[in-house]
Structure formats: C-alpha cells, structure tokens
Amino acid sequence: MIKSESFTIADISKKTGVPKSTLRYWSDKLSAKIPTARSTKKEKAEQMIINGYSNTEIIKNLKVPASTLYDWIKKESWGVIEPLGKAKKRFCLLVSREDKTRKEIKELETLANVIETLTRAEALKTT
Numbered sequence: 001m002i003k004s005e006s007f008t009i010a011d012i013s014k015k016t017g018v019p020k021s022t023l024r025y026w027s028d029k030l031s032a033k034i035p036t037a038r039s040t041k042k043e044k045a046e047q048m049i050i051n052g053y054s055n056t057e058i059i060k061n062l063k064v065p066a067s068t069l070y071d072w073i074k075k076e077s078w079g080v081i082e083p084l085g086k087a088k089k090r091f092c093l094l095v096s097r098e099d100k101t102r103k104e105i106k107e108l109e110t111l112a113n114v115i116e117t118l119t120r121a122e123a124l125k126t127t
Contacts, residue, residue, distance in 0.1 A: 012095060015105060016112035026092045042072055049078050050089050084118040087111050 013020045091111040
C-alpha cells in the first residue's frame with residue numbers, strides 16, 4: 001500500500017504546471033459539488049459517476065433503486081457532461097482531498113494536460 005501524503009495547492013501547481021490561481025478558482029467554483037459526510041445519496045451518485053463508477057456499482061453501493069438512479073441521470077443530464085467539464089470536476093475533486101496518494105497526484109498531472117488540450121481545442125473551434 002502506498003503511504004498517504006498531503007499536498008497543498010502550491011505542491012500541485014509545481015507538479016502539474018497549472019497556476020495556483022487556476023487551481024484555487026477551480027477548487028472554489030466546484031467545491032459545492034464535492035461530497036461531504038452529509039451529502040445526499042443523489043450528490044454521492046453524481047460524484048461516483050464523475051469518478052467513473054458504473055451504474056450497477058452506484059446502485060449497489062448507495063442502495064438506491066435502479067429507476068431512481070436513471071431518473072437522476074436523465075433529469076440532471078449527468079450522462080451528457082462534456083469531456084472538459086468532466087475533467088475539471090474530477091480535477092477539483094482531487095485537489096480538494098486532504099491526503100493525496102501518488103496515484104492521485106499522477107492523475108492530477110494527466111488531468112491538467114487534458115484540460116489544457118481540451119481548452120485549446122475549444123478555443124480553436126470558436127475562431
């Protein structure tokens with residue numbers, strides 16, 4: 001098992017090359033979307049979808065009826081999150097964690113590159 005380490009926004013900025021101000025902005029903007037111990041099952045389900053869990057895993061872990069989960073997905077448009085939005089949400093979720101593993105830091109680096117690439121691609125579409 002990998003020893004758990006804590007990383008600050010400054011540490012993540014150094015490792016990923018993403019400016020601290022950008023990390024703070026993303027973290028602040030999406031902090032309301034990050035589940036806490038008091039989160040509802042619906043909020044937890046949304047975060048599990050963002051984290052790549054299958055619908056079957058969500059139903060089993062949260063003990064919600066399949067019809068309820070599919071209603072949430074449809075009503076909240078969780079199934080149509082664009083790649084850039086999904087990457088940003090996942091990035092903010094990882095940034096907000098207190099103790100990050102080496103694997104999570106590597107994922108942050110990868111996500112920073114993906115976000116930069118997708119942002120550039122979107123900018124090219126609009127020009």
